């Protein structure tokens with residue numbers, strides 16, 4: 001499924017009646033089966049953009065189009081959140097089955113699908129546990145299993161590994177690459193980590209300060225399947241330096257505007 005974002009703007013009302021312009025006439029596209037990472041300075045509107053793509057918010061102007069054949073009967077998008085967003089009183093398997101339950105899939109079938117996805121993420125042993133019994137990494141594996149179990153056309157990920165420790169993050173990145181290489185969903189993945197973006201993405205979209213627009217789009221040159229050895233490639237260091245310079249400039253611009261009370 002290809003995503004076309006055409007001149008999309010979005011703002012929020014401020015307490016004083018004025019409007020905070022967050023996304024400003026942003027245009028870009030994500031190809032079918034492409035893995036795109038989005039980076040940008042803090043507070044520039046990355047989550048707002050994801051919410052627009054996930055249908056949680058409506059653009060003030062412009063248009064978002066999903067182009068391509070819809071598969072069986074999965075949703076257009078599923079979101080994986082940084083804070084897992086699991087339902088605390090449901091078991092892990094029932095959390096993963098939740099989307100299927102909403103679609104009226106039979107109890108037997110949805111548990112079967114949920115267990116398949118738990119196995120795919122290596123956490124079938126925790127099927128009957130409650131979310132609080134699991135570590136952050138295990139909970140996020142359940143979050144990914146839940147998003148994929150409903151078989152969406154597009155997977156939207158909002159800094160999914162930001163809350164876990166560095167070692168777990170490394171494992172989750174590797175697992176996500178493996179799972180994605182098998183089912184090739186279109187993925188839009190927000191991250192603050194340039195290294196993570198270079199490891200995971202086919203393409204990186206760099207956003208500027210609010211009202212955010214695309215500053216640059218970079219094709220990541222490393223072949224797949226990828227592993228951590230990409231970090232040894234001289235192009236990795238070069239791209240990391242380039243992206244950091246872009247991000248630093250955008251962050252400084254945002255801080256200046258904030259200090260001068262322009263936003």
Ligand SMILES: Nc1ncnc2c1ncn2[C@@H]1O[C@H](COP(=O)(O)OP(=O)(O)OP(=O)(O)O)[C@@H](O)[C@H]1O
Pocket residue numbers: 012013020022040041042043044045046047048049
């Ligand atoms: N529902 C809302 N109502 C009012 N303002 C909002 C709302 N949601 C977000 N904002 C504001 O919009 C701006 C962009 O927020 P958003 O969360 O989209 O940015 P972000 O780039 O994802 O941030 P971060 O990098 O910190 O995760 C922020 O100033 C935020 O306070």
